[in-house]
């Protein structure tokens with residue numbers, strides 16, 4: 111039995127390591143992330159994380175534990191995924207300026223027929239940003255591969271006035287919830303970290 115991270119995200123890999131999980135394999139899911147627009151942001155990420163996990167399981171990992179996640183930012187109900195270009199990053203950051211938004215991460219863990227799936231919400235409030243600050247931030251290159259065009263773990267921290275909920279959920283993985291699920295499957299992170 112192996113532990114499989116169904117994600118190409120370097121942040122998710124680093125967070126699994128931070129949880130004490132040293133030995134896992136990365137298998138990237140190939141799925142179409144375009145879903146029905148009728149779904150709420152919370153439903154959307156839940157559904158996409160399930161699709162990612164199932165796509166990897168079908169590659170011959172039926173006996174393994176598969177972890178998949180998907181993250182979006184939501185502002186008054188509209189979904190902000192990854193910006194397609196710098197103009198879109200500017201538009202997203204202008205929308206987030208001075209406002210509170212939600213970050214939703216869908217998490218799915220599959221082990222054969224067993225499926226754990228949930229969506230975790232974190233509320234984040236940005237201070238007001240000037241156009242110059244947004245331009246500077248885009249020039250750092252940080253926004254382009256991230257939902258909502260920012261990274262709380264990087265320079266984006268300069269914009270975050272307050273946060274309510276799991277910080278790691280904003281980075282793309284609800285670590286506390288994942289630890290609980292893995293515990294139910296017999297993988298105890300604290301014991302692993304202690305070398306047991």
Ligand SMILES: Cc1cn([C@H]2C[C@H](O)[C@@H](COP(=O)(O)OP(=O)(O)OP(=O)(O)O)O2)c(=O)[nH]c1=O
Pocket residue numbers: 116117118119120121122138139179180181182183192213255256257258260261262263266280281282
């Ligand atoms: C809001 C925010 C998002 N992000 C990242 C987390 C996710 O990696 C990314 C959202 O894209 P996702 O589609 O969730 O993930 P991904 O494309 O990076 O990886 P994969 O589909 O293979 O699992 O945005 C941050 O790193 N910091 C932040 O503050």
